[in-house]
Amino acid sequence: MGGVHLESLSTLNYRNLAPDTLHFPAGVTGVYGENGAGKTNLLEAAYLALTGLTDVNRLEQLVQSGEKEAYVRADLQQGGSLSVQEVGLGRGRRQLKVDGVRVKTGDLPRGSAVWIRPEDSELVFGPPAGRRAYLDALLSRISARYGEQLARYERTVSQRNAALKGGEEWAMHVWDDSLLKLGGEIMLFRRRALTRLDELAGEANAALGSRKPLKLTLTESTTPEHYARDLSARRGEELARGATVTGPHRDDLTLTLGDFAASEYASRGEGRTVALALRRAELELLSEKFGEKPVLLIDDFSAELDPTRRAFLLDLAASVPQAIVTGTERAPGAVLTLRAHAGRFMPEDQVTDLEDFRPLEADPVEADRVEVDRVEAGA
Numbered sequence: 001m002g003g004v005h006l007e008s009l010s011t012l013n014y015r016n017l018a019p020d021t022l023h024f025p026a027g028v029t030g031v032y033g034e035n036g037a038g039k040t041n042l043l044e045a046a047y048l049a050l051t052g053l054t055d056v057n058r059l060e061q062l063v064q065s066g067e068k069e070a071y072v073r074a075d076l077q078q079g080g081s082l083s084v085q086e087v088g089l090g091r092g093r094r095q096l097k098v099d100g101v102r103v104k105t106g107d108l109p110r111g112s113a114v115w116i117r118p119e120d121s122e123l124v125f126g127p128p129a130g131r132r133a134y135l136d137a138l139l140s141r142i143s144a145r146y147g148e149q150l151a152r153y154e155r156t157v158s159q160r161n162a163a164l165k166g167g168e169e170w171a172m173h174v175w176d177d178s179l180l181k182l183g184g185e186i187m188l189f190r191r192r193a194l195t196r197l198d199e200l201a202g203e204a205n206a207a208l209g210s211r212k213p214l215k216l217t218l219t220e221s222t223t224p225e226h227y228a229r230d231l232s233a234r235r236g237e238e239l240a241r242g243a244t245v246t247g248p249h250r251d252d253l254t255l256t257l258g259d260f261a262a263s264e265y266a267s268r269g270e271g272r273t274v275a276l277a278l279r280r281a282e283l284e285l286l287s288e289k290f291g292e293k294p295v296l297l298i299d300d301f302s303a304e305l306d307p308t309r310r311a312f313l314l315d316l317a318a319s320v321p322q323a324i325v326t327g328t329e330r331a332p333g334a335v336l337t338l339r340a341h342a343g344r345f346m347p348e349d350q351v352t353d354l355e356d357f358r359p360l361e362a363d364p365v366e367a368d369r370v371e372v373d374r375v376e377a378g379a
Protein backbone atom coordinates (compact mmCIF):
# COMPACT_ATOMS: atom_id res chain seq x y z
CA MET A 1 0.00 0.00 0.00
CA GLY A 2 1.28 3.47 -0.90
CA GLY A 3 1.23 6.35 1.46
CA VAL A 4 0.75 10.05 1.92
CA HIS A 5 4.06 11.86 1.43
CA LEU A 6 4.90 15.13 3.16
CA GLU A 7 7.39 16.72 0.78
CA SER A 8 8.00 19.86 2.79
CA LEU A 9 6.78 21.73 5.83
CA SER A 10 7.03 25.52 6.18
CA THR A 11 6.40 27.38 9.40
CA LEU A 12 6.28 31.04 10.36
CA ASN A 13 5.83 32.32 13.93
CA TYR A 14 4.81 28.85 15.08
CA ARG A 15 5.63 28.41 18.81
CA ASN A 16 9.45 28.47 19.17
CA LEU A 17 10.15 27.35 15.58
CA ALA A 18 12.36 29.60 13.47
CA PRO A 19 10.79 30.40 10.09
CA ASP A 20 11.93 27.69 7.73
CA THR A 21 11.01 25.18 5.06
CA LEU A 22 12.09 21.60 5.76
CA HIS A 23 12.10 18.84 3.14
CA PHE A 24 11.33 15.26 4.11
CA PRO A 25 12.35 12.14 2.16
CA ALA A 26 10.43 8.86 2.00
CA GLY A 27 11.24 6.53 4.89
CA VAL A 28 12.14 7.56 8.42
CA THR A 29 13.39 11.05 9.27
CA GLY A 30 14.90 11.16 12.74
CA VAL A 31 14.92 14.48 14.62
CA TYR A 32 17.02 14.66 17.74
CA GLY A 33 18.07 17.36 20.14
CA GLU A 34 17.95 18.56 23.72
CA ASN A 35 14.78 19.12 25.77
CA GLY A 36 12.95 22.25 24.67
CA ALA A 37 14.63 22.34 21.23
CA GLY A 38 11.25 22.35 19.47
CA LYS A 39 10.90 18.70 18.41
CA THR A 40 7.33 18.33 19.69
CA ASN A 41 6.45 21.70 18.17
CA LEU A 42 7.70 20.51 14.79
CA LEU A 43 5.48 17.40 14.89
CA GLU A 44 2.54 19.43 16.12
CA ALA A 45 3.01 21.85 13.19
CA ALA A 46 3.29 18.93 10.73
CA TYR A 47 0.13 17.31 12.13
CA LEU A 48 -1.75 20.62 11.90
CA ALA A 49 -0.62 21.29 8.32
CA LEU A 50 -1.45 17.72 7.23
CA THR A 51 -4.83 17.32 8.95
CA GLY A 52 -6.00 20.80 10.05
CA LEU A 53 -6.50 19.26 13.48
CA THR A 54 -5.48 21.04 16.66
CA ASP A 55 -6.95 21.95 20.02
CA VAL A 56 -9.12 24.92 19.02
CA ASN A 57 -9.27 26.16 22.62
CA ARG A 58 -5.54 26.83 22.67
CA LEU A 59 -4.92 28.48 19.31
CA GLU A 60 -3.13 31.50 20.75
CA GLN A 61 -0.55 29.23 22.41
CA LEU A 62 0.53 28.11 18.94
CA VAL A 63 1.48 31.64 17.92
CA GLN A 64 5.03 32.65 18.86
CA SER A 65 5.02 34.91 21.88
CA GLY A 66 5.21 38.55 20.77
CA GLU A 67 3.58 37.76 17.39
CA LYS A 68 -0.06 38.03 16.34
CA GLU A 69 -0.30 35.38 13.65
CA ALA A 70 1.29 32.07 12.74
CA TYR A 71 1.33 30.02 9.58
CA VAL A 72 2.11 26.45 8.59
CA ARG A 73 2.17 24.94 5.13
CA ALA A 74 2.47 21.34 3.93
CA ASP A 75 3.34 20.40 0.37
CA LEU A 76 2.16 16.82 0.11
CA GLN A 77 1.49 13.96 -2.27
CA GLN A 78 -1.81 12.27 -1.62
CA GLY A 79 -3.91 10.01 -3.81
CA GLY A 80 -1.38 10.42 -6.61
CA SER A 81 -1.52 14.21 -6.75
CA LEU A 82 0.44 17.06 -5.26
CA SER A 83 -1.36 19.60 -3.09
CA VAL A 84 -0.55 22.51 -0.86
CA GLN A 85 -2.31 22.83 2.49
CA GLU A 86 -1.98 26.03 4.49
CA VAL A 87 -3.16 26.96 7.95
CA GLY A 88 -3.17 30.52 9.26
CA LEU A 89 -3.63 31.05 12.99
CA GLY A 90 -4.55 34.07 15.03
CA ARG A 91 -6.05 34.68 18.44
CA GLY A 92 -8.99 32.22 18.56
CA ARG A 93 -8.99 32.07 14.75
CA ARG A 94 -7.92 29.54 12.18
CA GLN A 95 -8.03 29.58 8.41
CA LEU A 96 -7.36 26.63 6.13
CA LYS A 97 -6.60 26.56 2.44
CA VAL A 98 -6.05 23.74 -0.02
CA ASP A 99 -4.32 24.79 -3.25
CA GLY A 100 -5.15 28.40 -2.46
CA VAL A 101 -8.87 27.83 -1.87
CA ARG A 102 -10.38 28.32 1.59
CA VAL A 103 -11.85 25.17 3.12
CA LYS A 104 -13.35 23.98 6.41
CA THR A 105 -11.44 21.51 8.62
CA GLY A 106 -13.71 18.64 7.60
CA ASP A 107 -12.84 19.25 3.94
CA LEU A 108 -9.15 18.53 4.43
CA PRO A 109 -8.02 15.00 3.52
CA ARG A 110 -8.79 13.07 6.67
CA GLY A 111 -6.33 10.19 6.53
CA SER A 112 -3.09 12.12 6.17
CA ALA A 113 -1.34 11.68 9.53
CA VAL A 114 -1.26 9.85 12.85
CA TRP A 115 0.57 11.32 15.82
CA ILE A 116 1.89 9.14 18.65
CA ARG A 117 2.91 10.97 21.83
CA PRO A 118 4.10 10.09 25.33
CA GLU A 119 0.92 11.78 26.66
CA ASP A 120 -1.21 9.14 24.94
CA SER A 121 -1.19 7.17 28.22
CA GLU A 122 -3.75 9.73 29.39
CA LEU A 123 -6.17 8.04 26.98
CA VAL A 124 -6.04 5.01 29.23
CA PHE A 125 -5.75 6.55 32.69
CA GLY A 126 -7.57 9.84 32.19
CA PRO A 127 -11.32 10.50 32.43
CA PRO A 128 -13.87 9.05 29.92
CA ALA A 129 -13.95 12.38 28.02
CA GLY A 130 -10.44 11.69 26.65
CA ARG A 131 -11.40 8.25 25.34
CA ARG A 132 -14.61 9.64 23.88
CA ALA A 133 -12.58 12.37 22.16
CA TYR A 134 -10.20 9.73 20.72
CA LEU A 135 -13.13 7.74 19.36
CA ASP A 136 -15.05 10.77 18.06
CA ALA A 137 -11.97 12.28 16.39
CA LEU A 138 -11.19 8.97 14.67
CA LEU A 139 -14.77 8.31 13.56
CA SER A 140 -15.12 11.88 12.28
CA ARG A 141 -12.09 11.19 10.10
CA ILE A 142 -13.58 7.90 8.86
CA SER A 143 -16.96 9.48 8.13
CA ALA A 144 -17.64 13.15 7.42
CA ARG A 145 -21.31 12.48 8.20
CA TYR A 146 -20.41 11.23 11.68
CA GLY A 147 -18.50 14.48 12.34
CA GLU A 148 -21.43 16.59 11.15
CA GLN A 149 -24.04 14.69 13.15
CA LEU A 150 -21.83 14.79 16.24
CA ALA A 151 -21.44 18.57 15.96
CA ARG A 152 -25.25 18.92 15.59
CA TYR A 153 -25.82 16.62 18.55
CA GLU A 154 -23.41 18.61 20.75
CA ARG A 155 -25.15 21.88 19.82
CA THR A 156 -28.51 20.31 20.62
CA VAL A 157 -27.27 19.15 24.04
CA SER A 158 -26.05 22.62 24.97
CA GLN A 159 -29.27 24.31 23.77
CA ARG A 160 -31.32 21.69 25.60
CA ASN A 161 -29.25 22.27 28.74
CA ALA A 162 -30.03 25.98 28.53
CA ALA A 163 -33.76 25.15 28.22
CA LEU A 164 -33.51 22.78 31.20
CA LYS A 165 -31.82 25.46 33.28
CA GLY A 166 -34.60 27.87 32.30
CA GLY A 167 -37.20 25.30 33.44
CA GLU A 168 -38.71 25.17 29.92
CA GLU A 169 -40.28 21.76 30.32
CA TRP A 170 -42.87 22.60 27.65
CA ALA A 171 -40.09 22.87 25.00
CA MET A 172 -38.51 19.53 25.79
CA HIS A 173 -40.33 17.45 23.20
CA VAL A 174 -38.70 19.52 20.43
CA TRP A 175 -35.19 19.04 21.83
CA ASP A 176 -35.91 15.38 22.58
CA ASP A 177 -36.84 14.70 18.96
CA SER A 178 -33.48 15.98 17.67
CA LEU A 179 -31.60 14.28 20.49
CA LEU A 180 -33.17 10.89 19.70
CA LYS A 181 -32.49 11.18 15.99
CA LEU A 182 -28.90 12.46 16.20
CA GLY A 183 -27.92 10.53 19.33
CA GLY A 184 -29.38 7.30 17.97
CA GLU A 185 -27.39 7.63 14.76
CA ILE A 186 -24.17 8.35 16.69
CA MET A 187 -24.63 5.31 18.93
CA LEU A 188 -25.25 2.99 15.96
CA PHE A 189 -22.24 4.33 14.07
CA ARG A 190 -20.00 3.92 17.13
CA ARG A 191 -21.16 0.32 17.58
CA ARG A 192 -20.44 -0.56 13.93
CA ALA A 193 -17.02 1.10 13.86
CA LEU A 194 -16.02 -0.40 17.18
CA THR A 195 -16.20 -3.95 15.85
CA ARG A 196 -13.25 -3.30 13.51
CA LEU A 197 -11.40 -0.98 15.89
CA ASP A 198 -11.59 -3.64 18.60
CA GLU A 199 -10.07 -6.28 16.28
CA LEU A 200 -7.25 -3.95 15.20
CA ALA A 201 -6.44 -2.83 18.74
CA GLY A 202 -6.49 -6.46 19.93
CA GLU A 203 -4.02 -7.46 17.20
CA ALA A 204 -1.74 -4.52 17.99
CA ASN A 205 -1.83 -5.34 21.71
CA ALA A 206 -0.80 -8.94 20.94
CA ALA A 207 1.96 -7.68 18.61
CA LEU A 208 3.23 -5.61 21.55
CA GLY A 209 3.77 -8.88 23.43
CA SER A 210 0.94 -8.34 25.91
CA ARG A 211 -0.23 -11.64 27.38
CA LYS A 212 -3.50 -10.08 28.50
CA PRO A 213 -6.07 -9.66 25.74
CA LEU A 214 -7.36 -6.15 25.09
CA LYS A 215 -11.07 -5.59 24.51
CA LEU A 216 -12.72 -2.32 23.46
CA THR A 217 -16.37 -1.90 24.41
CA LEU A 218 -18.78 0.98 24.68
CA THR A 219 -20.24 1.61 28.09
CA GLU A 220 -23.40 3.35 26.95
CA SER A 221 -25.46 5.65 29.13
CA THR A 222 -28.47 4.48 27.14
CA THR A 223 -29.15 2.50 23.95
CA PRO A 224 -30.85 3.51 20.69
CA GLU A 225 -33.62 1.07 21.65
CA HIS A 226 -34.27 2.58 25.10
CA TYR A 227 -33.27 6.19 24.51
CA ALA A 228 -36.81 7.67 24.45
CA ARG A 229 -37.84 5.75 27.55
CA ASP A 230 -34.65 6.74 29.46
CA LEU A 231 -35.06 10.40 28.53
CA SER A 232 -38.58 10.64 29.91
CA ALA A 233 -37.68 8.55 32.99
CA ARG A 234 -34.95 11.05 33.93
CA ARG A 235 -36.82 14.25 33.05
CA GLY A 236 -37.23 15.30 36.72
CA GLU A 237 -33.54 14.75 37.48
CA GLU A 238 -32.54 16.68 34.34
CA LEU A 239 -34.72 19.67 35.24
CA ALA A 240 -33.30 19.66 38.78
CA ARG A 241 -29.69 19.54 37.51
CA GLY A 242 -30.17 21.71 34.43
CA ALA A 243 -28.23 19.18 32.34
CA THR A 244 -28.86 16.40 29.84
CA VAL A 245 -27.73 13.25 31.64
CA THR A 246 -28.56 10.56 29.06
CA GLY A 247 -27.03 10.05 25.64
CA PRO A 248 -23.80 9.31 23.77
CA HIS A 249 -22.06 12.38 25.27
CA ARG A 250 -21.99 10.35 28.50
CA ASP A 251 -20.64 7.10 27.01
CA ASP A 252 -17.21 5.68 27.80
CA LEU A 253 -14.92 3.67 25.55
CA THR A 254 -14.04 0.97 28.06
CA LEU A 255 -10.62 -0.64 27.61
CA THR A 256 -10.53 -4.04 29.27
CA LEU A 257 -7.11 -5.63 29.69
CA GLY A 258 -7.38 -9.25 30.78
CA ASP A 259 -10.18 -9.28 33.36
CA PHE A 260 -10.10 -5.63 34.43
CA ALA A 261 -10.73 -2.10 33.20
CA ALA A 262 -7.32 -0.72 32.17
CA SER A 263 -8.19 2.78 33.47
CA GLU A 264 -8.49 1.43 37.04
CA TYR A 265 -6.15 -1.55 37.21
CA ALA A 266 -3.45 -1.43 34.51
CA SER A 267 0.15 -0.74 35.52
CA ARG A 268 1.81 2.34 33.94
CA GLY A 269 3.64 0.10 31.46
CA GLU A 270 0.52 -1.90 30.56
CA GLY A 271 -1.35 1.38 30.05
CA ARG A 272 1.36 2.63 27.72
CA THR A 273 1.08 -0.60 25.71
CA VAL A 274 -2.70 -0.16 25.44
CA ALA A 275 -2.24 3.46 24.28
CA LEU A 276 0.20 2.33 21.57
CA ALA A 277 -2.26 -0.37 20.50
CA LEU A 278 -4.97 2.30 20.12
CA ARG A 279 -2.68 4.44 17.96
CA ARG A 280 -1.68 1.53 15.72
CA ALA A 281 -5.38 0.65 15.37
CA GLU A 282 -6.00 4.28 14.32
CA LEU A 283 -3.22 4.03 11.71
CA GLU A 284 -4.64 0.76 10.35
CA LEU A 285 -8.25 1.95 10.28
CA LEU A 286 -7.32 5.13 8.39
CA SER A 287 -5.19 3.09 5.96
CA GLU A 288 -8.10 0.71 5.30
CA LYS A 289 -10.54 3.56 4.82
CA PHE A 290 -8.41 5.72 2.52
CA GLY A 291 -6.27 3.02 0.84
CA GLU A 292 -3.06 4.87 1.75
CA LYS A 293 -0.83 4.87 4.82
CA PRO A 294 -0.86 8.16 6.74
CA VAL A 295 2.39 9.95 7.56
CA LEU A 296 3.40 8.64 10.98
CA LEU A 297 4.62 11.19 13.53
CA ILE A 298 6.24 9.70 16.62
CA ASP A 299 7.10 12.10 19.40
CA ASP A 300 9.98 11.22 21.70
CA PHE A 301 10.62 7.52 21.03
CA SER A 302 13.52 7.84 23.49
CA ALA A 303 11.05 8.43 26.36
CA GLU A 304 10.04 4.83 25.80
CA LEU A 305 12.42 2.87 28.02
CA ASP A 306 10.79 -0.53 27.66
CA PRO A 307 12.71 -2.40 24.91
CA THR A 308 9.64 -4.15 23.47
CA ARG A 309 7.65 -0.94 23.13
CA ARG A 310 10.64 0.96 21.79
CA ALA A 311 11.25 -1.72 19.12
CA PHE A 312 7.52 -1.68 18.32
CA LEU A 313 7.62 2.09 17.71
CA LEU A 314 10.72 1.89 15.51
CA ASP A 315 9.33 -1.11 13.57
CA LEU A 316 6.06 0.75 13.06
CA ALA A 317 7.96 3.78 11.73
CA ALA A 318 9.93 1.51 9.35
CA SER A 319 6.73 -0.21 8.17
CA VAL A 320 5.04 2.91 6.75
CA PRO A 321 6.13 4.82 3.62
CA GLN A 322 6.99 7.94 5.63
CA ALA A 323 7.59 8.66 9.31
CA ILE A 324 9.14 11.45 11.38
CA VAL A 325 10.53 10.25 14.69
CA THR A 326 11.79 12.63 17.38
CA GLY A 327 13.90 11.89 20.44
CA THR A 328 16.70 13.13 22.64
CA GLU A 329 18.84 10.52 20.86
CA ARG A 330 19.16 9.52 17.19
CA ALA A 331 16.45 7.20 15.84
CA PRO A 332 18.16 4.11 14.41
CA GLY A 333 17.51 3.33 10.75
CA ALA A 334 16.68 6.91 9.71
CA VAL A 335 17.19 7.92 6.07
CA LEU A 336 17.72 11.53 7.17
CA THR A 337 18.72 12.75 10.61
CA LEU A 338 18.02 16.34 11.60
CA ARG A 339 19.64 17.96 14.61
CA ALA A 340 17.23 20.21 16.53
CA HIS A 341 18.37 23.23 18.49
CA ALA A 342 16.53 26.37 19.63
CA GLY A 343 13.69 25.94 17.15
CA ARG A 344 15.97 25.21 14.18
CA PHE A 345 16.60 21.94 12.35
CA MET A 346 19.65 21.05 10.30
CA PRO A 347 20.88 17.82 8.67
CA GLU A 348 23.31 16.46 11.24
CA ASP A 349 26.18 16.16 8.76
CA GLN A 350 26.06 19.98 8.35
CA VAL A 351 26.38 20.63 12.09
CA THR A 352 29.77 20.69 13.71
CA ASP A 353 28.83 22.84 16.67
CA LEU A 354 25.77 24.72 17.86
CA GLU A 355 27.12 27.96 16.35
CA ASP A 356 25.97 26.50 13.02
CA PHE A 357 22.38 27.21 14.11
CA ARG A 358 22.73 30.92 13.35
CA PRO A 359 19.56 32.84 12.41
CA LEU A 360 18.74 32.85 8.70
CA GLU A 361 19.61 36.00 6.82
CA ALA A 362 16.51 36.04 4.62
CA ASP A 363 13.03 34.99 5.58
CA PRO A 364 12.54 31.73 3.63
CA VAL A 365 8.76 31.69 4.07
CA GLU A 366 6.59 34.06 2.09
CA ALA A 367 4.99 36.05 4.86
CA ASP A 368 2.35 37.49 2.55
CA ARG A 369 0.64 34.13 2.64
CA VAL A 370 -0.54 34.81 6.18
CA GLU A 371 -4.08 36.00 5.82
CA VAL A 372 -5.52 35.23 9.19
CA ASP A 373 -6.73 38.80 9.59
CA ARG A 374 -9.57 37.80 7.28
CA VAL A 375 -10.60 34.78 9.34
CA GLU A 376 -13.96 34.97 10.99
CA ALA A 377 -13.86 34.39 14.72
CA GLY A 378 -14.18 30.72 15.62
CA ALA A 379 -13.84 29.47 12.01
Ligand SMILES: Nc1ncnc2c1ncn2[C@@H]1O[C@H](COP(=O)(O)OP(=O)(O)OP(=O)(O)O)[C@@H](O)[C@H]1O
Nearest residue numbers: 015016035036037038039040041061062063064065
Ligand atom coordinates in the same frame (compact mmCIF):
# COMPACT_ATOMS: atom_id res chain seq x y z
N1 LIG B 1 3.90 30.21 21.67
C1 LIG B 1 5.21 30.00 21.97
N2 LIG B 1 6.12 30.98 21.73
C2 LIG B 1 7.43 30.79 21.98
N3 LIG B 1 7.93 29.64 22.49
C3 LIG B 1 7.08 28.64 22.75
C4 LIG B 1 5.68 28.77 22.51
N4 LIG B 1 5.07 27.61 22.87
C5 LIG B 1 6.05 26.81 23.32
N5 LIG B 1 7.26 27.41 23.27
C6 LIG B 1 8.57 26.87 23.65
O1 LIG B 1 8.95 25.87 22.78
C7 LIG B 1 9.99 25.14 23.42
C8 LIG B 1 10.14 23.80 22.77
O2 LIG B 1 9.11 22.93 23.11
P1 LIG B 1 9.01 21.44 22.55
O3 LIG B 1 7.97 20.80 23.39
O4 LIG B 1 8.83 21.39 21.09
O5 LIG B 1 10.45 20.84 22.90
P2 LIG B 1 11.01 19.38 22.64
O6 LIG B 1 12.21 19.52 21.77
O7 LIG B 1 9.96 18.47 22.19
O8 LIG B 1 11.50 19.01 24.08
P3 LIG B 1 11.39 17.63 24.93
O9 LIG B 1 12.59 16.82 24.50
O10 LIG B 1 11.52 18.15 26.33
O11 LIG B 1 10.07 17.01 24.64
C9 LIG B 1 9.67 25.19 24.90
O12 LIG B 1 10.80 25.63 25.57
C10 LIG B 1 8.54 26.20 25.00
O13 LIG B 1 8.77 27.14 26.01
